[in-house]
Amino acid sequence: MKRIGLFLLTNLAIMLVLSVVASLLGGDRFLTQHGLNLTSLLIFSAVFGMGGSFISLAMSKWMAKRSTGAVVIEQPKSAAEAWLLATVERQARAAGIGMPEVAVYDAPEINAFATGMSKNSALVAVSTGLLRSMSQDETEAVLGHEIAHVANGDMVTLTLIQGVLNTFVIFLSKVIGYAVDSALKRNDDRSGPGIGYYVTSMVMQIVLGFAASIVVAWFSRRREFAADAGGAHLAGKRKMIAALTKLKAQHEPSSLPQGMQAMGIAGGVKSLFMTHPPLEDRIARLQASA
Numbered sequence: 001m002k003r004i005g006l007f008l009l010t011n012l013a014i015m016l017v018l019s020v021v022a023s024l025l026g027g028d029r030f031l032t033q034h035g036l037n038l039t040s041l042l043i044f045s046a047v048f049g050m051g052g053s054f055i056s057l058a059m060s061k062w063m064a065k066r067s068t069g070a071v072v073i074e075q076p077k078s079a080a081e082a083w084l085l086a087t088v089e090r091q092a093r094a095a096g097i098g099m100p101e102v103a104v105y106d107a108p109e110i111n112a113f114a115t116g117m118s119k120n121s122a123l124v125a126v127s128t129g130l131l132r133s134m135s136q137d138e139t140e141a142v143l144g145h146e147i148a149h150v151a152n153g154d155m156v157t158l159t160l161i162q163g164v165l166n167t168f169v170i171f172l173s174k175v176i177g178y179a180v181d182s183a184l185k186r187n188d189d190r191s192g193p194g195i196g197y198y199v200t201s202m203v204m205q206i207v208l209g210f211a212a213s214i215v216v217a218w219f220s221r222r223r224e225f226a227a228d229a230g231g232a233h234l235a236g237k238r239k240m241i242a243a244l245t246k247l248k249a250q251h252e253p254s255s256l257p258q259g260m261q262a263m264g265i266a267g268g269v270k271s272l273f274m275t276h277p278p279l280e281d282r283i284a285r286l287q288a289s290a
Contacts (some may be wrong), residue, residue: 031193036178041171049167057159060115061101061123070105070125080131084143088124091144091234095151100124110134110247114146115155122150134246141235141243148230154223161219165212173208177201213273220275228282229289241286248279 030041056063064070076082081104088102098120107127116122124146130139149155181197232240276282 030174036175038175041174042167045167045170045174049165049170050163053159053163053166057155058117060117060155061121064113064115064123064125065103068105068107068125070103070123072101072103072123083136084126084139087140087143088147091147092150094234095147095230097122097147097151100147100150104128104131110250112142112146114149116150118156119150119153122155124150133250134243137235137239138243138246141231141239143231144234144240145227145231145243147234148227149223152223152226152230154227158216158220158223162212162216165215169205169208169212173201173204176204217273217275221277224276225282225285228286232286232289237286237289241283244279244283244286248283 030037030044073081085102089099092099100122103125105125105127108129110130110133112126114122114124177197177200180200181194184196185194
């Protein structure tokens with residue numbers, strides 16, 4: 001319930017900020033008595049499409065900590081925490097990025113994720129289930145996988161792709177909605193958009209949104225293979241394969257918030273909408289690599 005409330009309040013705040021920005025830029029006045037003002041519509045679409053994605057990225061560390069209850073390790077309280085910090089520091093140095101914040105969150109499944117606005121201001125978090133179930137070698141590989149995500153700039157790139165797609169989803173849905181509405185009221189002298197515009201725009205936004213999700217998921221699956229290769233480089237291929245094999249044997253459905261799943265370690269089934277390739281495919285790819 002806390003996660004849902006936080007999600008709704010955060011998105012409400014984002015929508016309010018973006019509405020003000022769109023109004024100041026004149027993007028909210030794309031519907032005129034002469035038809036669609038495409039320039040204003042593009043501004044409106046970009047503000048909500050790109051702006052929403054990048055605000056979410058900027059807030060990603062804060063959201064991740066609040067939604068998962070992740071506790072950042074400031075001063076190690078145990079040998080395990082000291083080892084986590086030392087391992088992440090060593091891998092970050094090898095990957096050429098700044099030291100991320102390291103956190104642990106309470107969850108039964110084997111999982112981890114990375115998020116953050118930039119390569120030098122990231123968060124790497126692991127679940128207590130992972131620490132209980134995996135050996136140090138396997139945990140080192142998982143950490144390497146997440147550090148590779150950060151070093152590859154996957155969070156920013158995924159946000160950019162999502163933002164561009166969101167922009168076009170909003171833009172095209174309203175253009176199609178206006179075209180359908182104009183066709184329906186061809187012999188109607190009433191000015192302004194009718195119900196056809198609003199219904200068609202809403203339906204097209206859902207349809208195009210699904211299509212955009214397929215593209216984002218496809219990109220995310222490709223980046224998982226790259227992060228596996230990065231983890232193998234940082235920790236060793238044997239350790240990376242062992243970690244994925246352990247995950248495959250003990251995998252439980254992830255309880256990560258949806259926004260964090262794309263940068264998590266957990267896999268999924270073959271599906272156009274899955275952000276991770278099947279674990280057997282990831283293992284096979286590593287085994288076949290030089």
